[in-house]
Amino acid sequence: MEFTPIEDLKTEVENMASAFFKSLPNLTIALVILIVTLIAGRIIRAIVSTAMHRARVRDALVTLAQNLISIAAWIVGVAIAMTVIFPSVSPSDIIAGLGLTSVAIGFAFKDVFENFLAGVIILGREKLRIGDVIECEEVYGRVESILIRETHVRETDGELVIVPNSYLFKNPVNIETDRTLKRQELVVGVDYDTDMRKAKSVLQEALASCESVEQSETMDVQCVSFGGSSIDFKLLWWSGSRPADQRATYDEVAFAVKDALDDAGITIPFPQSTLSFRKEAVPIPLQARMVKDREEVGENS
The missing domain is CATH 3.30.70.100 (Alpha-Beta Plaits)
Incomplete structure (x- = not known):
């Protein structure tokens, strides 16, 4: 058998070009799906943001909702695009892959997600506002900002304490300036x-x-x-x-x-x-x- 590397390379390139042109319609459809996902995500974000601002929801919670909407929209859009480009991949395979990935990430970042969920709950409360003076175990001071994973408390001596939200969620919090x-x-x-x-x-x-x-x-x-x-x-x-x-x-x-x-x-x-x-x-x-x-x-x- 004669060894012809140039001819073999030429054949492979032709096969790849042929496969690309055959899949070009699917790639076009997938690109359209991603564009539609981008537009739909922005529209939904705008609607939800407007509704939450009218309901006087805290800014950090509005930002969280916007990010979650974007993430969910892109997950759905990419999953649909992948099934179009690769017909052999079924939606159940994608869901199973996402499930295993989320479990692995959940174990690896347990504390991060704990603080994240605690932050969502704290932001959803009517109490504990920016400017309140609180006391929680050894932390005493004025709340400067409430983020998704942490809360910034300025103590009476001027020092800034970054408190994990799970700490505020698990322990009793005395809000001195509630009234x-x-x-x-x-x-x-x-x-x-x-x-x-x-x-x-x-x-x-x-x-x-x-x-x-x-x-x-x-x-x-x-x-x-x-x-x-x-x-x-x-x-x-x-x-x-x-x-x-x-x-x-x-x-x-x-x-x-x-x-x-x-x-x-x-x-x-x-x-x-x-x-x-x-x-x-x-x-x-x-x-x-x-x-x-x-x-x-x-x-x-």
């Missing part, structure tokens, strides 16, 4: 010699004089306990829920209470220790020593 107002409290002790009714009246007037205290909400002063060295009153009031407002109102109320009590001559006591020399209060070893000392003094006299 514009938050109740504050301060415990103040007065001396036992103080007239309790007078002390309560003075504390109420001090609380009402503070500008940071919300006057339209309930203010209350309650006697809560008889402590070891004082009668304790708890002051309850409402003020702004932002951390800066909370610090400012606590500071103002504390100063007002101290000034009011000083003006009324009411003492804020501090812990005191009482020394007792009664017989039963003296420890046994010390008591025995004192008896011995007395006996020695008697003998010497």
Whole structure:
């Protein structure tokens, strides 16, 4: 058998050209399908985006919906184009391949998908908005952005914490700024010699004089306990829920209470220790020593 590489190469090229021209109609149809997929995906994205914006859905969730629509449209379009170009490939084969691929990807990127799904759920909630001050386990600060896989929280010292969404989904989240107002409290002790009714009246007037205290909400002063060295009153009031407002109102109320009590001559006591020399209060070893000392003094006299 004669070896003719040039002739063999020429034959292969002719066969490939013939196969290409035979499949050209299918390639044209597949190209049309991809173009239609592109146009249809954009139309559907525009319709869905408009509807979600009218429903005041968060921007991150709108972006997610747009991306999912594009991915789904291209998967369907490419699958149809492949069945046109390669008639031997059936839709069931493509579905089976996608299923095995998705399972493998799911195991490889388990944490990524966990954060992704948690982000979708968080974005779908009405609570937890941009600008809210939250506390979740060891994370405390203001929410700057909520993304699909993570949430950015700016702590009170200025540091930025990137929190995985699954962390916020699994743990309890305390949203301090869910309302514009938050109740504050301060415990103040007065001396036992103080007239309790007078002390309560003075504390109420001090609380009402503070500008940071919300006057339209309930203010209350309650006697809560008889402590070891004082009668304790708890002051309850409402003020702004932002951390800066909370610090400012606590500071103002504390100063007002101290000034009011000083003006009324009411003492804020501090812990005191009482020394007792009664017989039963003296420890046994010390008591025995004192008896011995007395006996020695008697003998010497």
